[in-house]
Amino acid sequence: MKQFATTFTLIVFVSLVLAGCKVSSPTVHSVPNSQHDHTRDDADSILHTHETLPVLSNWCDDCNFGYVAGQRISSKVLFETLDAHGHDVNIDAMTCASCLTALPVGGYCESHRIGFVDSKAYFSRLTYSLAKGGEARNVSSLTCTTCRANAQEHGWCAACQIGMVGNVAFKNRNEYTNAVEQFSILKSAIDKTGDCEMCASAMILDSRCPLCKISYQDGQPIANP
Amino acid sequence: MRFFSHSFCRSFFAIAIVASAAPIALAGSHSWDIVEIFSNADGSIQFIEMMETNAMPNEINLAGKQVTSNANAFTFPSNLIPPTTNKHLLLATADFAALPGAPTPDYIIKAGFFNPNGDTLMYHTYDIFSFGHDVLPTDCINSLNGDGTTGVNNPENYQDVKGTVDACPPCPWDLDGTGSVGTGDLLELFAQWGTAGPADFDESGAVGTNDLLILFANWGPCK
Numbered sequence: 174m175k176q177f178a179t180t181f182t183l184i185v186f187v188s189l190v191l192a193g194c195k196v197s198s199p200t201v202h203s204v205p206n207s208q209h210d211h212t213r214d215d216a217d218s219i220l221h222t223h224e225t226l227p228v229l230s231n232w233c234d235d236c237n238f239g240y241v242a243g244q245r246i247s248s249k250v251l252f253e254t255l256d257a258h259g260h261d262v263n264i265d266a267m268t269c270a271s272c273l274t275a276l277p278v279g280g281y282c283e284s285h286r287i288g289f290v291d292s293k294a295y296f297s298r299l300t301y302s303l304a305k306g307g308e309a310r311n312v313s314s315l316t317c318t319t320c321r322a323n324a325q326e327h328g329w330c331a332a333c334q335i336g337m338v339g340n341v342a343f344k345n346r347n348e349y350t351n352a353v354e355q356f357s358i359l360k361s362a363i364d365k366t367g368d369c370e371m372c373a374s375a376m377i378l379d380s381r382c383p384l385c386k387i388s389y390q391d392g393q394p395i396a397n398p
Numbered sequence: 399m400r401f402f403s404h405s406f407c408r409s410f411f412a413i414a415i416v417a418s419a420a421p422i423a424l425a426g427s428h429s430w431d432i433v434e435i436f437s438n439a440d441g442s443i444q445f446i447e448m449m450e451t452n453a454m455p456n457e458i459n460l461a462g463k464q465v466t467s468n469a470n471a472f473t474f475p476s477n478l479i480p481p482t483t484n485k486h487l488l489l490a491t492a493d494f495a496a497l498p499g500a501p502t503p504d505y506i507i508k509a510g511f512f513n514p515n516g517d518t519l520m521y522h523t524y525d526i527f528s529f530g531h532d533v534l535p536t537d538c539i540n541s542l543n544g545d546g547t548t549g550v551n552n553p554e555n556y557q558d559v560k561g562t563v564d565a566c567p568p569c570p571w572d573l574d575g576t577g578s579v580g581t582g583d584l585l586e587l588f589a590q591w592g593t594a595g596p597a598d599f600d601e602s603g604a605v606g607t608n609d610l611l612i613l614f615a616n617w618g619p620c621k
Binding site for chain 1: 424428429451452453454456459464466468483484518520523524526
């Protein structure tokens with residue numbers, strides 16, 4: 174039996190090689206810790222390929238761009254602001270009453286502008302809404318042409334009952350609608366990075382640009398409070 | 399014969415690479431807030447205290463990010479060493495650092511970094527701390543907290559060292575307690591001439607010419 178397993182494994186491996194599958198085909202980068210905003214406990218880098226980059230919402234230092242919701246982002250400041258990954262929280266040390274209420278129910282703390290999904294913290298409404306209801310997909314693997322088209326921006330496929338917001342798929346219509354609102358702000362922020370990266374960051378967080386002294390709400394400039 | 403498409407193989411190995419990765423501890427920098435500020439009247443003694451307010455252990459990525467006022471900016475030179483859960487950071491002027499009871503600042507900021515009469519402090523775009531005229535106490539003892547309350551200053555640094563400072567050094571020459579050394583104090587000194595009163599600045603046992611010269615040397619507002 175063991176001999177069969179070994180032989181089978183060998184056959185599969187040889188088949189892959191004969192099929193012309195080169196291990197080096199995907200562009201694989203080692204992303205330095207210091208420039209990536211994500212650290213591993215046991216290594217200095219995260220490996221990714223250009224195929225997994227959009228799905229994982231990662232940043233490539235070698236290429237100087239990253240993806241969130243399938244959207245290519247060339248501003249590291251904006252990418253770090255979005256910080257599209259769940260963050261660990263130490264519940265026992267948490268003091269914010271609003272956060273403590275929001276955390277177990279997957280809610281959003283307005284005072285800290287943090288959303289919680291599966292006990293992880295997300296720092297913007299966009300990344301919270303993406304994490305809450307969505308699942309990042311490899312767009313090229315989508316078989317439905319409507320869904321694939323929707324993934325270029327956003328749209329709801331009546332046949333599949335799936336909404337796409339970028340490369341993120343939603344099954345719940347309300348969560349899809351919420352994500353679309355935030356997605357439009359993301360698109361505006363990406364456009365804004367050409368003028369001012371800090372304004373783009375402030376647009377995402379309903380904050381103020383420390384350089385231009387402009388405040389933003391829902392992606393739009395407002396009078397400074 | 400090709401058993402697998404090229405794109406399949408690419409995906410296969412890409413997924414294998416990702417799947418083989420160890421669990422990732424994600425770091426960030428969003429959850430630091432400005433929680434307390436302090437200044438004396440002329441801004442020479444100031445501190446800005448920040449705190450990790452969301453119980454997150456890996457909020458370490460501060461390198462390159464700034465704390466700004468309307469007129470000045472400070473850039474964090476490097477990342478922090480975890481854990482950061484509920485930790486404090488202390489940015490302060492050099493004159494603050496020299497005061498008795500002051501915790502060692504984690505970072506030195508320039509004197510007059512913010513305007514005590516009203517300013518907007520920001521940490522990157524992640525936190526805003528604005529205050530108007532006559533909101534920040536400049537009585538040398540009290541500070542302004544992030545929730546808008548005031549109280550005795552309570553700075554804390556990243557090493558969990560706390561303290562309280564008095565930013566107004568003693569002014570023994572202000573004999574009549576007006577906040578400055580002037581004619582009233584001069585008259586008080588003459589009234590104590592030859593005695594061992596409070597005007598015996600040199601502690602010689604009797605108020606005399608030397609004490610008079612010391613008083614003149616400190617003429618004007620207490621610093």
